[in-house]
Amino acid sequence: MTDIGLGGRTRLDRDRLLRLLQDYGVHLGVAVLLLVNIAITPHFLSAENFRTQAVQVAPVLIVALGMALAIGSEGVDLSVGSVMALSTSLLSLYLGYGMWIALLVAVLGGAAVGVANGALIAYIGVQPIVATLALMVAGRGLAQVLLPQLKDVHDPTMASLGSGDLLGIPYLVLIAVALALLVAFVVRRTTFGRQLLAIGDSRPAAKLAGLPVRRVLILVYVCSGALAAIAGVLATARLTASDPTSLGNLMELSAITAVVVGGTPLSGGRVRIGGTVAGAVLIQLLTATLIKHDLPPSWTQIAQAVVIILAVYAARERGRR
Amino acid sequence: MKPNIFLRRTSGRTQGRASASTLLAVGLAAGLALAATGCAKSEDDKSGDSDGSKSSAAEGDAGQVVSSPGAGGGKSCVIGDYGAKKLDLKSATVGFSQSEKEANPFRIAETASMKAEAGKRGVKLLTANAQSQFSKQISDVQDLIAKGADLLVIAPLNSDGWEPVLRQAKAKHIPIVTIDRKINAAACKDYVSFIGSDFVEQGRRAADRMIAATGGKGEVAILLGAAGNNVTTDRTKGFEEQIEKKAPDLKVVFKQTGEFAREKGQQVTEQLIQSKPGIDGIYAENDEMGLGAVGALKGAGKKAGDVKIVTIDGTKNAVRGIVDGWIDGVIESNPRFGPLAFQTLDTFTKGGKVAQDIVIKDSAYTKDNAESDLGKAY
Numbered sequence: 001m002t003d004i005g006l007g008g009r010t011r012l013d014r015d016r017l018l019r020l021l022q023d024y025g026v027h028l029g030v031a032v033l034l035l036v037n038i039a040i041t042p043h044f045l046s047a048e049n050f051r052t053q054a055v056q057v058a059p060v061l062i063v064a065l066g067m068a069l070a071i072g073s074e075g076v077d078l079s080v081g082s083v084m085a086l087s088t089s090l091l092s093l094y095l096g097y098g099m100w101i102a103l104l105v106a107v108l109g110g111a112a113v114g115v116a117n118g119a120l121i122a123y124i125g126v127q128p129i130v131a132t133l134a135l136m137v138a139g140r141g142l143a144q145v146l147l148p149q150l151k152d153v154h155d156p157t158m159a160s161l162g163s164g165d166l167l168g169i170p171y172l173v174l175i176a177v178a179l180a181l182l183v184a185f186v187v188r189r190t191t192f193g194r195q196l197l198a199i200g201d202s203r204p205a206a207k208l209a210g211l212p213v214r215r216v217l218i219l220v221y222v223c224s225g226a227l228a229a230i231a232g233v234l235a236t237a238r239l240t241a242s243d244p245t246s247l248g249n250l251m252e253l254s255a256i257t258a259v260v261v262g263g264t265p266l267s268g269g270r271v272r273i274g275g276t277v278a279g280a281v282l283i284q285l286l287t288a289t290l291i292k293h294d295l296p297p298s299w300t301q302i303a304q305a306v307v308i309i310l311a312v313y314a315a316r317e318r319g320r321r
Numbered sequence: 322m323k324p325n326i327f328l329r330r331t332s333g334r335t336q337g338r339a340s341a342s343t344l345l346a347v348g349l350a351a352g353l354a355l356a357a358t359g360c361a362k363s364e365d366d367k368s369g370d371s372d373g374s375k376s377s378a379a380e381g382d383a384g385q386v387v388s389s390p391g392a393g394g395g396k397s398c399v400i401g402d403y404g405a406k407k408l409d410l411k412s413a414t415v416g417f418s419q420s421e422k423e424a425n426p427f428r429i430a431e432t433a434s435m436k437a438e439a440g441k442r443g444v445k446l447l448t449a450n451a452q453s454q455f456s457k458q459i460s461d462v463q464d465l466i467a468k469g470a471d472l473l474v475i476a477p478l479n480s481d482g483w484e485p486v487l488r489q490a491k492a493k494h495i496p497i498v499t500i501d502r503k504i505n506a507a508a509c510k511d512y513v514s515f516i517g518s519d520f521v522e523q524g525r526r527a528a529d530r531m532i533a534a535t536g537g538k539g540e541v542a543i544l545l546g547a548a549g550n551n552v553t554t555d556r557t558k559g560f561e562e563q564i565e566k567k568a569p570d571l572k573v574v575f576k577q578t579g580e581f582a583r584e585k586g587q588q589v590t591e592q593l594i595q596s597k598p599g600i601d602g603i604y605a606e607n608d609e610m611g612l613g614a615v616g617a618l619k620g621a622g623k624k625a626g627d628v629k630i631v632t633i634d635g636t637k638n639a640v641r642g643i644v645d646g647w648i649d650g651v652i653e654s655n656p657r658f659g660p661l662a663f664q665t666l667d668t669f670t671k672g673g674k675v676a677q678d679i680v681i682k683d684s685a686y687t688k689d690n691a692e693s694d695l696g697k698a699y
Binding site for chain 2: 096154294
């Protein structure tokens with residue numbers, strides 16, 4: 001838009017305002033939804049309610065953190081939902097050895113899928129969307145081969161992981177917050193984080209600069225796989241059942257939505273962890289609002305679509321800048 | 322971003338590692354599968370029913386009957402009309418085509434029931450599973466015909482698209498009975514009869530149960546099944562109509578989809594009990610969502626019986642929920658088609674009259690019979 005009528009200063013202000021809106025629009029969205037809900041939703045302002053929303057958003061958020069890393073490296077990880085299913089299968093299969101061993105096996109399984117993803121992308125040069133699509137199909141299949149049907153989890157440690165709390169804050173939420181802080185730290189303060197962003201910005205340039213592109217890419221997908229596996233374990237703990245058929249269904253889309261709505265550009269080179277957290281919370285609040293007011297389920301999908309379109313519109317403006 | 326950080330690492334890379342990693346990537350999935358099952362040690366199922374579904378399917382078969390003789394009073398079919406030849410079921414080969422993979426209790430019990438009944442009657446049974454792929458089911462049935470099946474029992478994945486198979490069966494005069502889902506074709510011409518549950522009736526019976534549990538007053542929520550599914554539509558329709566007719570004081574205040582999955586059922590119920598803490602009852606259109614609702618109620622610190630839960634299906638877990646006091650009633654959706662299917666084929670091939678639409682009798686579980694009939698649940 002070249003508006004000649006406006007003075008330079010006004011345009012600068014407008015640009016700044018637009019940029020602020022793009023960067024913090026998602027936070028604004030969360031704030032607006034909170035205010036609207038406080039005003040119109042009965043029993044919204046209760047600790048129990050916030051607890052429910054936080055517990056429900058935790059697995060999505062953890063998956064979205066890994067997704068943010070993949071998107072930051074100018075890729076995407078479609079296999080996260082299947083990794084959750086795989087992790088719940090592995091968890092159930094190994095629970096006989098105790099929770100910690102089972103948890104370790106589940107996370108290793110997720111990491112292994114990550115290695116496969118990363119190797120396909122970094123060494124063979126398959127497009128991330130295709131490579132992870134392959135693992136998405138294979139992972140779900142493998143999960144169902146390992147555990148053909150839903151199985152209840154009786155392990156008391158798992159049950160307390162799913163529903164217990166520390167000082168009133170559920171373990172699930174604490175784990176999600178800790179992981180978000182960890183990922184934010186990794187992205188901002190470590191060599192790996194910088195390398196990841198450089199690769200996302202421009203892979204040829206990163207290569208020319210002598211960065212270990214392949215190793216970093218593999219590590220990115222290993223992180224994404226491991227995080228998805230953790231989310232799978234937590235979701236299993238909450239449900240106290242392993243359900244590889246439906247666990248993690250469409251999770252990749254929720255995660256991508258959270259990341260994109262949170263202001264991380266799909267073109268890579270930038271990761272906004274705070275925005276991703278807000279993005280996941282925004283979608284959760286939106287869904288909760290519509291469910292609490294008993295609006296038809298199809299509305300939820302439409303509302304999510306509107307939010308995604310708005311986010312993509314903002315991203316377009318950002319790209320033009 | 323300071324560029325000097327990137328420059329810190331300038332190590333060169335060996336190119337020869339690519340092929341090794343390809344192998345690594347390919348081998349990983351296979352390796353994972355092997356490793357995963359190699360030394361797996363799964364948690365002991367305290368209830369010890371891991372292989373109980375088969376025996377219980379056979380057990381429950383004994384009580385299976387047609388819903389009501391009146392239901393068979395509609396259109397009927399005899400072998401002459403269909404154009405097949407009389408034969409003795411004992412010496413015949415029956416082909417059974419299952420639609421979905423046996424990953425859920427319903428399908429497991431259904432196939433087990435067919436096998437058990439064939440074994441009991443000493444009939445040779447050929448089975449095939451389409452693994453939820455319709456094209457595979459078509460070729461499955463064609464294979465069964467090629468292998469010499471004299472009679473066919475089909476659990477169709479879809480209602481449409483059966484013309485090629487039906488034509489082939491017609492040419493060989495093979496009688497077909499479809500179970501649990503109907504196919505869009507002419508009964509007694511393209512196939513003999515359909516045996517299935519009445520989902521609307523299941524909804525009505527669930528409503529009766531809910532009315533009894535809540536005393537016909539208060540507010541109830543519905544956890545809908547997957548959208549655009551006839552099971553969802555019918556179970557909702559039956560429930561709502563019956564509530565409206567029998568208990569106008571019982572209000573449906575909440576209708577959200579739990580997509581037939583436990584996790585979704587739990588999440589939706591969590592939202593529900595926060596926004597409507599005074600809810601009196603929850604009608605879940607399948608057991609899994611009902612169990613999710615139980616999980617949500619437990620998480621919210623409610624006690625068993627605070628909120629009345631009525632579900633449909635009759636899986637073991639849900640019936641155990643009645644024993645534990647969390648679930649008030651379970652309306653069964655009977656998967657044990659074996660006896661009825663073979664009985665229909667037997668009567669038909671002997672030249673007797675069979676109904677074109679046969680409704681299977683679904684029983685129900687309440688506090689009174691849950692404990693004693695737990696073995697019957699699938």
